[in-house]
Amino acid sequence: MPEKIAVIGAGPGGLGAAMLLASKGYKVDVYEKQAFVGGRNSSFHMGGYTFDVGPTFMSMPEIAEELFKEAGKNLHDYVELKELPMMYELAFPTKQVKMYRDPEKMKEEIERHFPGDSEGYDRFMKDTRVKMDALRPILQTKMDRYYEYLSFKILRALPQLSLGKSLYDVLSKYFRHEELKLGFTFQAKYLGMSPWECPGAFSILSFMEHEYGIFHPIGGVNRLSKALAQATEELGGTIHLGNGVSKLILNERKEVKGLLLENGEKIEADEVVINGDFSHVMSTLVDDGVLKKYAPEKLAKKKYSCSTFMIYLGVNKKYDLPHHTISFSDDYKKNVEEITQTQLLSEDPSIYIQNASVTDPTLAPEGKSALYILAPVPNNLSKIDWEKHKQAFRELVLDSVEEKTGFKNIREHIEAERILSPVNWERDFHVYEGATFSLGHHLSQMMALRPHNQFEELGNTWLVGGGTHPGSGLPTILESARITTNMLLEKSAGRKISHSQPESKEAL
Numbered sequence: 001m002p003e004k005i006a007v008i009g010a011g012p013g014g015l016g017a018a019m020l021l022a023s024k025g026y027k028v029d030v031y032e033k034q035a036f037v038g039g040r041n042s043s044f045h046m047g048g049y050t051f052d053v054g055p056t057f058m059s060m061p062e063i064a065e066e067l068f069k070e071a072g073k074n075l076h077d078y079v080e081l082k083e084l085p086m087m088y089e090l091a092f093p094t095k096q097v098k099m100y101r102d103p104e105k106m107k108e109e110i111e112r113h114f115p116g117d118s119e120g121y122d123r124f125m126k127d128t129r130v131k132m133d134a135l136r137p138i139l140q141t142k143m144d145r146y147y148e149y150l151s152f153k154i155l156r157a158l159p160q161l162s163l164g165k166s167l168y169d170v171l172s173k174y175f176r177h178e179e180l181k182l183g184f185t186f187q188a189k190y191l192g193m194s195p196w197e198c199p200g201a202f203s204i205l206s207f208m209e210h211e212y213g214i215f216h217p218i219g220g221v222n223r224l225s226k227a228l229a230q231a232t233e234e235l236g237g238t239i240h241l242g243n244g245v246s247k248l249i250l251n252e253r254k255e256v257k258g259l260l261l262e263n264g265e266k267i268e269a270d271e272v273v274i275n276g277d278f279s280h281v282m283s284t285l286v287d288d289g290v291l292k293k294y295a296p297e298k299l300a301k302k303k304y305s306c307s308t309f310m311i312y313l314g315v316n317k318k319y320d321l322p323h324h325t326i327s328f329s330d331d332y333k334k335n336v337e338e339i340t341q342t343q344l345l346s347e348d349p350s351i352y353i354q355n356a357s358v359t360d361p362t363l364a365p366e367g368k369s370a371l372y373i374l375a376p377v378p379n380n381l382s383k384i385d386w387e388k389h390k391q392a393f394r395e396l397v398l399d400s401v402e403e404k405t406g407f408k409n410i411r412e413h414i415e416a417e418r419i420l421s422p423v424n425w426e427r428d429f430h431v432y433e434g435a436t437f438s439l440g441h442h443l444s445q446m447m448a449l450r451p452h453n454q455f456e457e458l459g460n461t462w463l464v465g466g467g468t469h470p471g472s473g474l475p476t477i478l479e480s481a482r483i484t485t486n487m488l489l490e491k492s493a494g495r496k497i498s499h500s501q502p503e504s505k506e507a508l
Contacts, residue, residue: 003492006031006259006269008245008285011039012474013464014275015228016067016481021273022237023071024489029267030229030237031259033244033430038225039275040429040436041474047416049314049370050363052220053429054436056354056372057084057324060212060475064224067478071231078227080218082359087214088324090186091405092179098322099183101213110180120174124184127174128207135204139470142453142483163443165200182332186350189376190473192305192437194336199443208475216323216359224474248272248285248458255459271460271488278439278451278467279304279432291457303445304379305437305472306339307422309393311373314416318357319369321406325353343382345389349375351400353407368415371407373397379422380434386421394419438466446471453484454491462488 003026007014010032022028036042040054058064061081068075083101090097097113100106103125107118167188171181185195187205217223229239247260258268274281279299282291289295329335329348338344354372357364364370375397378384401407422434432438439445450469455461464480466472 003027003270004029004268005271005273005488006267007273007275008259008281009039009275009465010034010037010225010229010239010241011275011465011477012041012225012228013466013477013481014273015225015232016478017273017275017462017464017485018237018239019071019073019228019232019235020067020481020485021488022232022235023073028232028237029269030232030239031243031245031261031267032239032241033262035242037229037239037241038222040431041222041225043220043222044312044418046312046418047314048365049312049368049416050220051312051370051372051418052222052354052356053420055221055474056356058215058217058221058224058474059208061215062212063475063478063482067482068227068231071235073231073234075227078230079223081215082218083213083215084323084359086322087209088326089322090179090183091325091327092182093328093330093404095179097179097183099210101210103210106210114175114177114180117175117177117180120176124171124174124203125207125210128203129211131201132204132207132211135201138447139476139479142469142487163200166196167198167200167202168195170200170203171195179328182328186326186328189306190437191441191471192307192376192379192435193441194340196333196336197340198441199446202441205473214324216356218360219362220356220360221474245276245285247287248461250290250458253459254290254457256461269460271462271492273462273464273484273488274455275465277429277431278463278465280430283432286458293457294451299432303440303442304381304433304435305440306376307379307425307434308420308436309375309377309397309422310418310420311371311394311397312416312418312420313371313373313410313414314364315369315371315410315413316367316415317369317413318367319355319371319407320358321355323355323359325355325405325407327351327353327400327404339376339378343378343384345377345384345393347396349377349397349400351375351397351404353401353405355407371410373401377422379436380426384422386423390419390421437472441471453480454487 005028007018007030018028042053065075087099110118167185171184175181184206188195188198244262245259246262248256249258256272282294283296329350335346338346352374357369425431425434462484464484470476
């Protein structure tokens with residue numbers, strides 16, 4: 001009989017692992033607390049409009065293509081991807097800058113707004129291409145032993161890790177104009193971090209966008225999770241929606257032998273893959289006194305990402321504006337410090353707006369738009385009273401959007417609205433302290449210092465998702481599914497999922 005594998009959580013990491021394992025003949029059951037798949041990569045419908053809950057674009061779809069190929073499937077049978085040649089527009093106090101994937105168009109735009117800095121763009125792309133090649137093996141393989149720091153792949157990558165330098169420091173080597181530096185460092189927000197604190201190695205984030213492009217799946221990025229779920233079921237896996245897990249069942253050797261569901265049912269399993277938010281799971285599904293390294297009091301002392309304040313709007317107007325807009329506060333550094341250090345609600349927030357209806361007509365009725373507005377804010381360690389401040393902050397965000405971008409008079413056109421505050425992330429999506437991007441990506445919490453893919457404190461237990469190696473973001477979460485599945489297969493059957501060729505040279 002095939003081994004029984006239980007997966008906790010139907011996010012993209014858990015579903016990616018489930019699809020790969022089901023394709024190898026294992027009996028796979030996915031238990032999801034919500035009534036839908038995807039977790040933070042899910043969708044919801046409201047008044048004829050469709051919204052992604054979390055991620056709003058796909059980068060490096062080659063990784064998803066490889067996972068589907070290994071499972072005997074074709075991603076493009078499930079998802080229609082559309083590349084955005086103009087990736088996003090940056091709204092600064094005195095200028096609007098369009099960011100293109102095409103290098104020549106990008107350099108023309110740089111010279112138009114930041115004379116003399118296009119040469120720095122060429123150097124940045126050339127140097128970071130070398131960095132990416134050096135870091136790729138680290139991001140594609142397990143990093144759960146300290147001796148691996150002495151391996152050839154790490155020693156080769158050391159010069160590219162930009163040790164002791166922040167992301168902002170690294171970009172300052174290439175650009176003189178302050179706003180252009182921000183245009184290549186704001187991606188630190190994808191990790192919920194400050195460019196002045198984020199390790200310099202993460203200059204690969206903006207490089208990935210410019211090198212590989214960004215893509216919109218028709219129907220929203222949630223289509224990735226739904227595609228993984230469909231493929232899993234086609235391969236014989238079972239997804240149990242509305243079936244939350246209340247406890248991990250352990251034996252005396254701290255080996256997980258199954259799950260206790262919230263409905264009281266006990267499920268036996270030979271191996272368990274955890275895709276829930278790491279700190280939430282370890283704080284709630286494991287009895288007190290079992291964990292040492294990741295005991296609740298130690299988890300509370302970890303560094304966590306920021307959170308996000310979300311406004312989803314269905315408006316009865318078609319805004320002929322960019323698919324993605326990033327509006328910077330007048331004092332961006334102060335805004336970032338308020339989010340990550342002083343943990344205050346900013347009076348001048350930076351804001352991201354997705355206007356996906358300009359690309360995808362399936363998301364809103366004809367002549368209307370589905371707008372997704374995000375403001376990074378402190379996580380719930382800040383103790384901000386969101387019931388008290390939610391409405392005032394909503395007004396502040398909409399005022400800023402209307403003042404600084406082309407999205408004018410939004411309030412006059414609202415037909416449907418939903419708000420998610422950090423409290424909602426914690427309460428409704430079970431995200432520890434509402435830290436939307438999970439554990440922080442400081443060097444002290446990366447690679448072997450991050451919770452291991454083969455969880456070190458419990459037997460038969462495996463981790464996928466943003467809380468383990470290699471980290472947050474859809475591409476790396478999918479890589480976590482591949483790394484973890486490789487390790488599990490090596491343990492149970494001596495088989496290994498290989499990186500496809502030649503696609504793997506394009507993967508993380």
